[in-house]
Amino acid sequence: MTTFVLVHGAWHTGAELEPVAAAIRAAGHTVHCPTIAGNRPGDAKTTGLDAAIASIVDYLADNALSDVVLLGHSYGGMVITGVADRAPERIRRLIYWNAFVPNNGESLTDMVPPHFVALFDEIAGARGDGSVILPFPIWREAFINDADLATAQAAYDVLNPHPHATMTDKISLSRDPAAMEIAKSYLFCTEDTAQPQSHGWHPRLSEKLGLFRLVAIPGSHELCFTDPQALAAGILKAGRD
Amino acid sequence: MTTFVLVHGAWHTGAELEPVAAAIRAAGHTVHCPTIAGNRPGDAKTTGLDAAIASIVDYLADNALSDVVLLGHSYGGMVITGVADRAPERIRRLIYWNAFVPNNGESLTDMVPPHFVALFDEIAGARGDGSVILPFPIWREAFINDADLATAQAAYDVLNPHPHATMTDKISLSRDPAAMEIAKSYLFCTEDTAQPQSHGWHPRLSEKLGLFRLVAIPGSHELCFTDPQALAAGILKAGRD
Amino acid sequence: MTTFVLVHGAWHTGAELEPVAAAIRAAGHTVHCPTIAGNRPGDAKTTGLDAAIASIVDYLADNALSDVVLLGHSYGGMVITGVADRAPERIRRLIYWNAFVPNNGESLTDMVPPHFVALFDEIAGARGDGSVILPFPIWREAFINDADLATAQAAYDVLNPHPHATMTDKISLSRDPAAMEIAKSYLFCTEDTAQPQSHGWHPRLSEKLGLFRLVAIPGSHELCFTDPQALAAGILKAGRD
Numbered sequence: 001m002t003t004f005v006l007v008h009g010a011w012h013t014g015a016e017l018e019p020v021a022a023a024i025r026a027a028g029h030t031v032h033c034p035t036i037a038g039n040r041p042g043d044a045k046t047t048g049l050d051a052a053i054a055s056i057v058d059y060l061a062d063n064a065l066s067d068v069v070l071l072g073h074s075y076g077g078m079v080i081t082g083v084a085d086r087a088p089e090r091i092r093r094l095i096y097w098n099a100f101v102p103n104n105g106e107s108l109t110d111m112v113p114p115h116f117v118a119l120f121d122e123i124a125g126a127r128g129d130g131s132v133i134l135p136f137p138i139w140r141e142a143f144i145n146d147a148d149l150a151t152a153q154a155a156y157d158v159l160n161p162h163p164h165a166t167m168t169d170k171i172s173l174s175r176d177p178a179a180m181e182i183a184k185s186y187l188f189c190t191e192d193t194a195q196p197q198s199h200g201w202h203p204r205l206s207e208k209l210g211l212f213r214l215v216a217i218p219g220s221h222e223l224c225f226t227d228p229q230a231l232a233a234g235i236l237k238a239g240r241d
Numbered sequence: 242m243t244t245f246v247l248v249h250g251a252w253h254t255g256a257e258l259e260p261v262a263a264a265i266r267a268a269g270h271t272v273h274c275p276t277i278a279g280n281r282p283g284d285a286k287t288t289g290l291d292a293a294i295a296s297i298v299d300y301l302a303d304n305a306l307s308d309v310v311l312l313g314h315s316y317g318g319m320v321i322t323g324v325a326d327r328a329p330e331r332i333r334r335l336i337y338w339n340a341f342v343p344n345n346g347e348s349l350t351d352m353v354p355p356h357f358v359a360l361f362d363e364i365a366g367a368r369g370d371g372s373v374i375l376p377f378p379i380w381r382e383a384f385i386n387d388a389d390l391a392t393a394q395a396a397y398d399v400l401n402p403h404p405h406a407t408m409t410d411k412i413s414l415s416r417d418p419a420a421m422e423i424a425k426s427y428l429f430c431t432e433d434t435a436q437p438q439s440h441g442w443h444p445r446l447s448e449k450l451g452l453f454r455l456v457a458i459p460g461s462h463e464l465c466f467t468d469p470q471a472l473a474a475g476i477l478k479a480g481r482d
Numbered sequence: 483m484t485t486f487v488l489v490h491g492a493w494h495t496g497a498e499l500e501p502v503a504a505a506i507r508a509a510g511h512t513v514h515c516p517t518i519a520g521n522r523p524g525d526a527k528t529t530g531l532d533a534a535i536a537s538i539v540d541y542l543a544d545n546a547l548s549d550v551v552l553l554g555h556s557y558g559g560m561v562i563t564g565v566a567d568r569a570p571e572r573i574r575r576l577i578y579w580n581a582f583v584p585n586n587g588e589s590l591t592d593m594v595p596p597h598f599v600a601l602f603d604e605i606a607g608a609r610g611d612g613s614v615i616l617p618f619p620i621w622r623e624a625f626i627n628d629a630d631l632a633t634a635q636a637a638y639d640v641l642n643p644h645p646h647a648t649m650t651d652k653i654s655l656s657r658d659p660a661a662m663e664i665a666k667s668y669l670f671c672t673e674d675t676a677q678p679q680s681h682g683w684h685p686r687l688s689e690k691l692g693l694f695r696l697v698a699i700p701g702s703h704e705l706c707f708t709d710p711q712a713l714a715a716g717i718l719k720a721g722r723d
Contacts, residue, residue, distance in 0.1 A: 141424070141454040149482045183623070193455045197444035203679035213623040214675045216700070218457070241631045382665070382695040390723045434696045438685035459698070 002069055002092075002239060004031045007056060007083075009074030009099075010167070011134060011159040013039050017073075020224050023232030034059040036079055038163035045131035045161055049107075049169035053082030060090050069239040071095040071187075074194070074221065075162075077205075078108055078171060084182055085173045093183040095238045097231075098192050098201045098221055101208040104173040108166070113199045124164040131161030143194045144222040155225040178210030185213040185238035194221035213238065243310055243333075243480060245272045248297060248324075250315030250340075251408070252375060252400040254280050258314075261465050264473030275300040277320055279404035286372035286402055290348075290410035294323030301331050310480040312336040312428075315435070315462065316403075318446075319349055319412060325423055326414045334424040336479045338472075339433050339442045339462055342449040345414040349407070354440045365405040372402030383434045385463040396466040419451030426454040426479035435462035454479065484551055484574075484721060486513045489538060489565075491556030491581075492649070493616060493641040495521050499555075502706050505714030516541040518561055520645035527613035527643055531589075531651035535564030542572050551721040553577040553669075556676070556703065557644075559687075560590055560653060566664055567655045575665040577720045579713075580674050580683045580703055583690040586655040590648070595681045606646040613643030624675045626704040637707040660692030667695040667720035676703035695720065 004024055006017045014033030021031035037055035038047030056079055060068065070091050072080035077099025084091055100108050109117050123132045134143070139159075140152045147155070177184065186206035195201065206212060215238040217223075223231045245265055247258045255274030262272035278296035279288030297320055301309065311332050313321035318340025325332055341349050350358050364373045375384070380400075381393045388396070418425065427447035436442060447453060456479040458464075464472045486506055488499045496515030503513035519537035520529030538561055542550065552573050554562035559581025566573055582590050591599050605614045616625070621641075622634045629637070659666065668688035677683060688694060697720040699705075705713045 137452060141452050145454045145456065146478070191455055191457045193453075196448055198448075207678055207680075211619060211623050212675075213627045214673055215627065216673045237628070378693060382693050386695045386697065387719070432696055432698045434694075437689055439689075 001028045001030065003065055003067060004029055004069045004071065004235070004239060005056075005060070005065065006031060006033050006235075007036065007070065007072045007076035007079050008033070008039070009076050010162040011039075012073075013160065016155075016158060017224055019228035020232050020235070023229050024235060027232075027236060032059070032063065032065070036076070038166055039160055043163075045129045045163045046165060047163040048165040049078060049082070049171060052163075052166050053079050053086065056080070056083050057086050060087055066090045067092045069093045069095060071097055071235060071239070072099045073097045073224070074099055075108060075166065077101055078166070081173065081177055082171055084177075084180055085175065088180070088182060091182050093185060093239060093241075095185045095187055095235065096206065096209070097187040097235070097238075098189050098194070099205070101177055101205040102171045102173070103176040103208060105170050107168050107170045109168050111199065111205065113196055116195075120164060120167060127161070129161070130164055132164045132167070133161050134159070144220055144225060145193060146191060146220040147222070147226045151225055155222060177208055183213075184209045184211070185215060187234050187238045188214060188216045189219040189221065189223050190216055191219055192221040242269045242271065244306055244308060245270055245310045245312065245476070245480060246297075246301065246306065247272060247274050247476075248277065248311065248313045248317035248320050249274070249280070250317050251403040252280075253314075254401065257396075257399060258465055260469035261473050261476070264470050265476060268473075268477060273300070273304065273306070277317070279407055280401055284404075286370045286404045287406060288404040289406040290319060290323070290412060293404075293407050294320050294327065297321070297324050298327050301328055307331045308333045310334045310336060312338055312476060312480070313340045314338045314465070315340055316349060316407065319343055319407070322414065322418055323412055325418075325421055326416065329421065329423060332423050334426060334480060336426045336428055336476060337447070337450070338428040338476070339430050339435070340446070342418055342446040343412045343414070344417040344449065346411050348409050348411045350409050352440065352446065354437055357436075361405060361408065368402070370402070371405055373405045373408070374402050375400070385461055385466060386434060387432060387461040388463070388467045392466055396463060418449055424454075425450045425452070426456060428475050428479045429455060429457045430460040430462065430464050431457055432460055433462040483510045483512065485547055485549060486511055486551045486553065486717070486721060487538075487542070487547065488513060488515050488717075489518065489552065489554045489558040489561050490515070490521070491558050492644040493521075494555075495642065498637075498640060499706055501710035502714050502717070505711050506717060509714075509718060514541070514545065514547070518558070520648055521642055525645075527611045527645045528647060529645040530647040531560060531564070531653060534645075534648050535561050535568065538562070538565045539568050542569055548572045549574045551575045551577060553579055553717060553721070554581045555579045555706070556581055557590060557648065560584055560648070563655065563659055564653055566659075566662055567657065570662065570664060573664050575667060575721060577667045577669055577717060578688065578691070579669040579717070579720075580671050580676070581687070583659055583687040584653045584655070585658040585690060587652050589650050589652045591650050593681065593687065595678055598677075602646060602649060609643070611643070612646055614646045614649070615643050616641070626702055626707060627675060628673060628702040628708045629704070633707055637704060659690055665695075666691045666693070667697060669716050669720040670696060670698045671701040671703065671705050672698055673701055674703040
């Protein structure tokens with residue numbers, strides 16, 4: 001069977017993907033849910049994108065993983081793109097789940113609307129430790145719109161402050177994703193409004209992959225909390241050969 | 242539980258939303274389906290937008306309703322926007338179901354394509370009593386595309402001539418919807434072709450709400466006739482806190 | 483009940499639509515799945531669009547078919563548009579299933595992105611018999627993205643080289659589709675990435691029909707292989723009066 005490595009998004013850790021991993025394991029596969037440097041308990045919130053990418057490259061090496069289906073969620077798309085550039089020999093397919101797709105020299109904030117860039121700058125400035133948090137009303141209405149309030153609140157309570165530098169650092173790649181030889185899928189949750197349509201996930205970002213496989217499923221940006229079984233089913237379709 | 246007030250679209254009355262209301266009541270909520278001035282039996286077809294809005298403001302007051310989840314369908318979006326501006330203290334959340342979202346000074350016809358504006362002008366001119374009707378072929382193919390012919394015909398038979406002035410009158414608001422403090426949802430039926438994509442409901446109109454919650458479900462502009470249970474389920478997701 | 487004629491796309495024959503036809507027949511209808519000239523065993527791969535259209539016009543006449551619901555898939559949209567122009571008296575409704583919609587004087591290649599035009603030119607040049615084939619990686623990822631690998635491979639194995647001239651010939655019509663009196667539906671598989679979004683099926687091509695009925699269902703460009711039952715259900719909704 002297949003080895004999946006699921007890389008979380010901003011404010012998350014790998015633990016939030018464990019219910020999804022359990023559903024994939026139930027289908028007979030191996031699943032890892034590492035936490036990116038900067039989001040682990042005790043990590044410096046000044047962590048940058050390069051260190052974030054390196055932590056997942058190291059995770060693959062330390063666990064001697066190869067022939068991996070590597071998924072990135074949201075900000076995790078920045079990370080898996082960097083990992084695929086540095087350790088392509090370990091990867092069988094990339095899955096971008098409502099994820100950022102950077103070309104060489106782009107940062108996450110190059111791909112989000114100006115009002116989010118300004119909001120993150122303001123929050124980071126106020127916090128002063130290098131981190132940003134997401135205000136609850138935005139989380140509840142625009143990120144996890146398919147949840148009831150209790151689920152939205154419980155999910156919000158496990159989020160951790162995110163290192164702002166990982167969002168503003170420009171990625172350094174030897175090749176843009178469209179030029180990478182690795183197979184690629186875009187898993188698109190169709191009710192995701194974490195970014196407005198003018199800065200939407202698909203097709204704006206998916207088509208930067210060149211030839212890719214689209215799998216579309218209902219759900220918000222945070223389907224890992226609201227329907228991990230449905231997300232796992234989508235990942236299996238996106239991840240098969 | 243919650244008090245819902247469902248405000249119908251052009252050519253409809255509240256009665257057509259009763260099957261939806263029944264499904265929401267079955268979940269334990271209170272539901273009102275008032276008919277807007279201009280669409281009640283005997284109403285003058287010269288009724289304008291201001292009187293239409295006032296009739297729902299009065300309905301809320303007469304029934305001493307507060308903490309209301311107020312839904313508007315299509316033209317009903319014009320009405321609930323006006324109600325929210327005049328009686329914000331009664332409203333907990335607005336739901337726009339494939340509905341128009343006006344800023345101050347806009348009319349419904351400012352948001353529809355030129356060929357519909359011309360068609361309505363022509364029909365109103367021919368009828369001479371201030372009302373417009375919708376030709377059956379447009380209704381059947383573009384509005385209720387998910388129905389069988391018998392359902393499409395039966396639904397058409399209960400429509401009433403709509404006061405044209407409510408479509409051409411400019412709305413007067415003290416604040417645009419994006420600036421309103423009230424929580425807002427957009428309930429989007431994804432197969433709705435009542436307006437062409439160039440003048441689509443979401444995201445063109447939904448994003449005028451500022452921060453809002455998207456709930457998307459399959460169905461046409463007239464899901465109240467074709468699947469009231471599915472519509473009720475969508476309203477419950479859109480209307481919860 | 484209704485007589486359906488299902489017209490396949492490029493590289494296909496009518497045989498690939500038989501599982502769909504069986505599901506429609508089970509609902510009590512009559513279904514024909516002719517193969518277009520140029521795709522039948524032994525046909526010259528220099529066949530042009532005019533001969534392709536004529537072969538379906540002849541099929542309707544030879545079988546004395548009238549009051550037909552005529553469906554075209556992909557390239558089949560070119561063919562049914564030509565048939566509707568030449569034999570409108572035989573047709574009750576057109577269904578375009580993720581299909582091209584040409585106006586007078588347009589070719590299929592006028593509606594696809596430049597990289598596909600170049601790819602087809604290159605392949606046709608290399609083959610030298612007038613035909614083009616589709617490389618497997620494009621088929622697997624962009625055309626039949628909802629299949630498992632075995633289904634994708636088995637479906638690929640039954641494809642036949644397609645006459646390139648049918649893609650580059652300009653269609654000759656007495657009226658554009660929007661001006662045709664015949665009822666029209668667009669059946670849209672929402673996960674179809676056979677054409678990129680910048681050259682998408684709906685609404686870019688569907689809105690060339692004028693007044694039309696939209697039916698949208700999940701699935702790839704090749705739903706006939708991956709879920710013929712779901713496709714048949716969509717065709718029944720698109721094809722009813």
